[in-house]
Amino acid sequence: MLAAALWVAGLLAYQLPGPGWIKGVALLAWGGFALATAVAVGRARAGRWPGPIFLAMLVLCGVWWLLLSPSQDRVWADDVAQRLKVVDFDGTRVVLDNVRNFTWRSEDDHDVRWERREYDLDQLRSADLVMSYWMGPLIAHTLVSFGFADGRQLVFSLEIRKERGESFSALGGFFRKFEMTLVAAEETDIVRVRSNVRGEDVYLYRLKGMTLEQLKGLFVSYLGEARRLDAAPAFYNTLTSNCTTIVYELAKQIAPGLPLDYRLLVSGYFAEYARDLGVLTPDVDFATLKARGRITDRARAAGDDPRFSALIRQGVPGIDAEPQR
Structure with a gap:
């Protein structure tokens, strides 16, 4: 879970479009949710709501990752x-x-x-x-x-x-x-x-x-x-x-x-x-x-x-x- 949470955090930090404050809010929200999921897992209550949502988020981020495509056309240095x-x-x-x-x-x-x-x-x-x-x-x-x-x-x-x-x-x-x-x-x-x-x-x-x-x-x-x-x-x-x-x-x-x-x-x-x-x-x-x-x-x-x-x-x-x- 820790590795998965860190991977999603990195994806948000480096790929989420928009100004820095949006990324900051998204990272804080994700960090809080990942922590809540970890606590629920520790108490054997993940099946109620955070566990499935956490898995769904991983799947969505995995699809996002796969859809990222390199380009030849940018304003290059x-x-x-x-x-x-x-x-x-x-x-x-x-x-x-x-x-x-x-x-x-x-x-x-x-x-x-x-x-x-x-x-x-x-x-x-x-x-x-x-x-x-x-x-x-x-x-x-x-x-x-x-x-x-x-x-x-x-x-x-x-x-x-x-x-x-x-x-x-x-x-x-x-x-x-x-x-x-x-x-x-x-x-x-x-x-x-x-x-x-x-x-x-x-x-x-x-x-x-x-x-x-x-x-x-x-x-x-x-x-x-x-x-x-x-x-x-x-x-x-x-x-x-x-x-x-x-x-x-x-x-x-x-x-x-x-x-x-x-x-x-x-x-x-x-x-x-x-x-x-x-x-x-x-x-x-x-x-x-x-x-x-x-x-x-x-x-x-x-x-x-x-x-x-x-x-x-x-x-x-x-x-x-x-x-x-």
Whole structure:
């Protein structure tokens, strides 16, 4: 009963339309009714009236939940306003529309640029796991940055698709509050905005032991996700459809035996999970990987230097080694 009551309360808090005072009244009314039901159950009197009404409310809220539908058409925030589109892909050459390349001076002051880019997947040379912490050590945003032979980097990031003026809520993510979107962006945009503008703490780890075919497979998996979200909107879910679980699901397509682990949910420890799987730089203890992989200070020092991607990688274990082809 407690779990059910809390779930309904969350649904009311995040989905009930109208001003805040209406939500407050609804939550107070629901809390009082749930308490009365609990007392009646304790006295073995729930069958008289509160029990059936409580169950009916659960059914109604369940129907309401099922009828909620995601949308592609809202007044979106600038940084998620466009959907990533796969314009053309012949198995090697890919053309992407709406690659993000903003210049950020502050959260509210930025130059908006969505660009068309072409990549040759035979020129893939590396993949890096990027972890960005904004609310302590337990939770981090997970990104994957692909490196090409010409020095370019392309970062994929699954994010909530915020409406203008909206902010992220981990609790709201449990109640279909947000749609999700896949962003492809330059590191000078998506990494720098986190380290230099939002003040997040950012770490970078080189993914090792991947052949060219495996790199291509992971990249192509992101293309599939982009096509899926372009064709139909989907809800973000804090537990099952977030920035970390998408990396796991895509990686499973090239390595089906990947084990489930609590660190897929406690995303701040995802890099340790990757280390235990043997996909980070070998023969280096995790404490060293993390200390030398912390790019926050280097990113802030690099500023708007065009060598940003090279500068933030200085000293990161495994970066100077010859990439596997």
